[in-house]
Amino acid sequence: MKPYQILLFFTSTVIVLFTISLIFPENGIKISEDINLKFLSFNELINSDKKNYADISNIIENSGVQKDSEVDTLAIISALNDLIAVNTIKANADSLKRITHLIEFPAHGKKKFYRFFSKLENLRKTKSTMRILHYGDSQIETDRMTGYIRNSLQKRFGGSGPGMIPPVPLFNGKMSIRQENSNHWNRYTGFGIIDSTRAHNRYGALISYCSYNPLSTEKNSSPSLQFRPSTIAYTTARNFNTISLYMAKSDAGYLSIKSFVNDSLAEVKTLKESVDYYKINWNFNQTPNKFSLEFEGQSSPELYGISFDNSWGLAMDNIPLRGSAGLVFSKSDTLLLRKMYDDMNVGLIILQFGGNVVPYMKNFKHYEGILKRELKVLKSVCPDAAILVVGPSDMSIKEKGQYVSYPSLEKVRNAIRNASLDSGCAFWDMYEAMGGKNSMPSWVFADPPLAISDFVHFNSKGAKIIAEMMCNAIMYEYNLWELEGK
């Protein structure tokens, strides 16, 4: 063989491929429901290098998130403060907008945020407590967004600890605390696959609870839970001096709860009556290296959550509801929700959903309607809290090798925005904040990558950046309130 013969082979192959691309149907040849044969059309061949992905270089440049280190959002927040302090807000609106993507408020909707900001400001002064509940779908799992915001806000306003967690987590829980449990426990959720054999819908604030079957426990092995501060958590999350267990006990059977600090028995609580809602507190002088609970008796409690906080200051709870569209509150026992929220002193609720709706939703008006219903329920059970609804991130599908935003994404975002603003809640458009249409591929292909290859979820680096943007958006409003709104 001579090189020109190889060239001839190469050229012949290219000509045949070119011919196929000319005659192959643009939409492919459907073989079955699952299989659609595709081939590059002539137009795509000519324009194959044109990738219309969003430019996110500004977002990366403006981010204060440092490689693998705790981020000093305070620096950014203080930069925002400086901008605001030195200049009038209106004159600098454009430059500020470049730094942060702003929250949208309903016509008269800042009142509750002002109340939240006021409480936030007073935390240090009055040594009071307040919680932010961050509900979301898998995008916020393992505390990867919440952890960042919590750390930033706790550093500024006081408070520490990883917040409330499910006593029995999905898999191994969060990066912000280490937890283990004996294998007696079952986890029941008010989202995803709901166990229809359970007779009630009392899920509590985390929309899940856990319990065990007392008959299945053996003499030598009691249902137990262990917790340790995480060495990989943000520094504020590693310290706590107040632990609270939120629970119920549906029958009058005997139950003892032994608490151990660093393997030494600290306290024994006994419950003989049924209680529909009960909270146990443990207080410490310093963060225990290990805190364990052991349960004994003829009755299983239903545990709704256990919180690890400072005795005063801000607490922020990461509540990921995997696979959920956020339509969970109306399906839960609202009486229990109300009691828990009252107890928790909730100042702000963040709802970050929509990602699980985008691939399947056809009737956007319907979704808007049922979301309004959920917000109405939430407002009725937690009337004093401000509510910030966060829209979905950009999500891509693949079209002939190119990643493009789901066609329904903006419609879902609009439905969520309308529902939020109509219900008197604030809305933060994560989709626009991250770069808008076709921005997810830019996050996935960034160097280092900021999102994972399902083109839906941020990775830990990307989650920090988007969390920083969300935090900045809240702090921007706080700063405005400090200057103008008080």
Add this chain to the structure above:
Amino acid sequence: MNNFYDIFIFNTEKPLLFTQMYFWIFFGIVLTIYSIIYPSKAARNGFLFFASLFFYWKTSGLFFLLLIFSTIAGYFFGLGNYHAKKKSVKKLFLAASIIVNLGLLSYFKYSYFVTETINTWFGTHFEVFNFLAAISNSISGSNFDVAVIGLPVGISFFTFQTISYAIDIYREKVKPVRNIIDFGFYVSFFPQLVAGPIVRASEFVPQLYKRYNLSYAEFGYALFLILNGLVKKIFIGDYLAVNFIDRIFANPLSYSGFENISALYAYSLQVYCDFSGYTDIAIGIALFLGFRLPKNFNSPYKADNVGNFWKRWHISLSSWLKDYLYIPLGGNRNGQFRTNVNLMITMLLGGLWHGASWEFVIWGGINGIGLLTYKYWKRISPYEHSKHWLAHFWKVFLTFNFITFTRIWFRSESMLQANQFLTQVWKSLDLSMASDVVISYYKVFLVMLLGYVVHWLPSGFKNTYRNWFINTSIGIKIIITIVVIFIIYQAWSSDIVPFIYFQF
């Protein structure tokens, strides 16, 4: 007009990778010119050197100057080495070549690693400073970022090639290349510049002075390798990575232990398909141009012990490390203990060569421990010499699973990620949902099954269908090529497998 300039401008989004259309356009142009000039050896070598530099410019931008620097230094140090009369002077030239190349490699590849390690160990807060960029900025007024040191593509390969050249001249195994163009061609030959195989001067340089010669069977073999490599890389490797592996390794805590383990086994196949696929294509393209590159992979997961695995996996690197690191360290010449130490040093540094992080060092270390364990185990193993198929199966099974286990550190981007992976497997294996996972990700598992089945097909059977392909007519080869490209396109353009959750 812009499109015309685009051809010559470095664009990070359009690297000349074998899996990109830009590369095949580039190759078509190279082949066209090559078809005219190939009878003249000087013109052929000069043209391929130029084409390789252009390839490197398109892939790595200004780093091609580094390649030129390495080429010039390597060439003149080699000449000096060869012509020096005294042993001490020869040693000096050898040392100079090694220092320059390892210096380049250390500077560009390991600066961050060293800085971060020092900071972690001693609590310091050093930051990397690109003094080369600073010098360039002050001399030429350029505007390079002094806080960033980029990694030039293929630097691990071309520096190792230049070092082997210097050592081979010192050992008088090879004579210096006749002119700098030929040497540049040897160092930068574009098919193997980015991902190997690492070519020895003694194997490659004599080919520079031979006439172009390619039999029809070799042409068929080269085409087979290219198509096989593309299928491995795109149809299997990329598909598994994008639709399964990457998303699980990005966040192991969100998935059960079973999903994590599945991702690990998928990764074991992906890394083989990626790497061997790429070098298959490199070998095929080089063969089209009349140059024979060494075989780099030989069904490594058929290995029946760890030592055997390393004779089948990235063969050109294993033999490089043996000849230029393990043997100079003393090899097995200084007793049992020193032999073991030499082996561990070789494996630890071999690990570090693969990537600048402690995860790669650990990976190399575990492989070293595996080699040492096998060395002693085989002395007492009851089935070491057994010919029974069950004994062979067990040994292959054990070796494959051990190698796959080591991939946890090869794939993890941090120790945290590796620990999270192990935690999930240890504490949340959750086999109850295994069938749900397999059914929901059936396409991923089918591709994985296909990949492993083909890998473990008997060599005789593989040779049969390869030889059949080699002997087919040109017309049939065109048809098969088109069918394969069509299949690859289906994988490349396939929808993203949606995220699926099994527990809540």
